[in-house]
Amino acid sequence: MDKLSLDNLQNLKPCVARPSYARGDLSPGIVHIGVGNFHRAHQAVYLDRLFEMGKGRDWALVGAGVRTADGAMRERLLGQDLLTTVVELAPEGHRARVTGAMVDFVPIAADNGPLIAAMARPSTRIVSLTVTEGGYYLDQHGAFDTAHPDMLRDARQPDAPGSAFGAILKALRLRRAAGLPPFTVMSCDNLPGNGHVAQGTVTGLAALSDQAFAEWVAANVAFPNGMVDRITPATGQREIDLVAREFGVDDAAPVLCEPFMQWVLEDNFPQGRPPLEDAGVTFTDQVHAFEAMKIRILNGGHAIIAYPAGLLGIEFAHEAMRDEQVAAFLHKVEVEEILPHVKPVPGTSLVDYLASIEERFANPDIGDRIRRLCLDGSNRQPKFIMPSVRDNLAAGQVPKGLALLSALWCRYCAGVDDQGQRIAPNDPDWTALNARALAAKHDPAQWLAMRDVYGAWGQDTGFVAAFAQALSALWSDGTRAVLARYLEGGASGA
Template identity: 35%
Template structure:
């Protein structure tokens, strides 16, 4: 067999790291919802390093929608490779932390049984912002969402993250078992607290007594996660095959940098992730805010402006001198003054490290990939910073340009009049608004600002916000992203 699997581990080249434990001794202690590339490059890697000492923390991966990950990894016994690169070169290791893979819609009863297993002590999530079924501007549960309404009535056949979590907790309560800890690992402000409020509201709609039990018994620690993980390409598969001497259907290509800050609040124990590089703290919020605003906010700005300039990847975008300078000024002049003190943490060094990571040419992180789901990302990545600066009477020129670049992007037509494949939960609504308004900033900006799920009710009525956004959008239409960035530095 020429494919990565348990039987082929002994044939790996000597330089390839591999599981340093007996995989047959692993048991499932974590069920992870959203078994995508990021989780496999992040949480699974931190966990894999600990399994030789404690094999009870294996991870059952759950896909809530597509069978693609299961179909790729099941023939490989759940094994896959992670190649991490920086200016020192590339290191490759094979990860064996997955005990199995489930596609939830195919067998919701099996998933329910696994969530009720007393050995499962943590249920974690990386389902992206849109997977929380909430209004990003307010944090409230979208109670009119058809899948949420379905799950409230049919908790035994859930379609959503919230329905899956609440259904699992209900099974444990009914069986007299202690609840698992719910560990959010997505880029949301106060992600654990946000997920807790959504779970409680969903549970209240289903069963108020269950909601009260969850409120009193279940822990929802917040986390901050950071690692750039581009989508896997066929070229990446070819590179992995050359390194491994074996086929790997879904390898991960990522950067060497990785960070995980975790609120230490678990009721049934936890892996010693600090031994593999994670940091346990009492309050994640300052770290989370720093990352959301400096990394994610600048990443989105780079993606929209870079895409409009014709840059395929983030590294390509950073090769545009004016855009690179604008992003550095965005972080230093407009974002940093809104951040709380981190007790000696060197923000200047952190900003410099971000710019270095963005320039990494080995990471083929597509601007189009980062631009996805902007309606869900803008409130956390840019609009919170904007609100803080407006409250202090400070200018928002670069932040406003980031918002305007998103508006220009979602018109679906780039600067060369070619179509843009806009992927967003609100895509049909965005298309209707942009087509009705046309490429006229004075019409398009108010039309998009009317979407309360993104901008709330405060920003669209604040001239200190609307004026610079509309002005930036007008200039993007008239002179284009490259020239506009050049004029702003």
């Protein structure tokens, strides 16, 4: 078995693809904050494809981070010359490629000095981010949280910021003082309007200490919106062992992912960008249409299979798709209550997109855990499910399948599955959700009273009745019986 390194690239098995370009062929153009699995399976892969074509080689990545975990990732990657083995888990066979799009990884420091210096360099024209939704400091309404302690601290000490956004602002100030144009800030996180969200956090933080600078940022810094998609499980010893066993590569931080990959971007890069369209990225002024499609059909679909599977004791997504009831529940809700309210997407058939989603969910090699899909429902339900509920109700239709899904989520948060097994806490607000779910067993209105999730739609008479009926039936009859009645076309609680 060969330790992954630049010196050992030529010793790898022939089945492992590797860069034909040399490290010396590349020069940095992008600083990326948050070098996790998704980034290395997505943005870094697109850039690797581009470099392999002999294009855009002045846009190599410089890795960065602001958390302790980022420091651990830095050490692992530096130990293998910043290379990553990316394994596509296709059902017909696994494919491995070593990617080399990263040329540096700056040290992690409490004041973010090395990160700020990297962003302030003239060569840096894009700063990209995968910091997860929670990393944008949003309040319960999705707006910038002006009272968050991290943001208040950075507002008090803007020259020694602790957050990624404080570091971005410090670097922008340095560039402005040096007469350099601002870099583009490109969010690569999976959240609606990610460019607008990033802009809101950056300008919101700036305004806490310098309103005039906040206005300059809003007027001069580009924040393109983008939609990203690739299922990428976490890496543990199982994944490390798989790469070693199947491909003979000793990689301390491999990435395993599905073959499917999609990136849709607004073309808003004043200081230039790599020609990513040549590597398969879609540039369009209708990112919102692609985003709505993904959020409702894919992310919503994950929730639709997750909660019944979680109550039935199913561990993996592909096992849920093998369960006839769960798979049929997904298809029925999608076709009857979600697809009819998704606006047309350029060059895309929604029916074909749903079919691809069902195929992706059923991939047995991904190993995507149901528990992960159930995680953080208090944040995901308002974004992924409630828009479809709202549109159905606005059209005069009570979405009984989505009401049942809400009841399944409530029943899951009660903390015990249908077999009597304890469900471990699985939401940042689990204690409150658990108490509310137990109260809702006798008073369903307690659950729908969460206005940050349901808004005014939680008071809709038809939705309330469908939810209450489904929740009562889940407690009295169990998930199997309730799914069976819904799939037969009757009311879920009848």
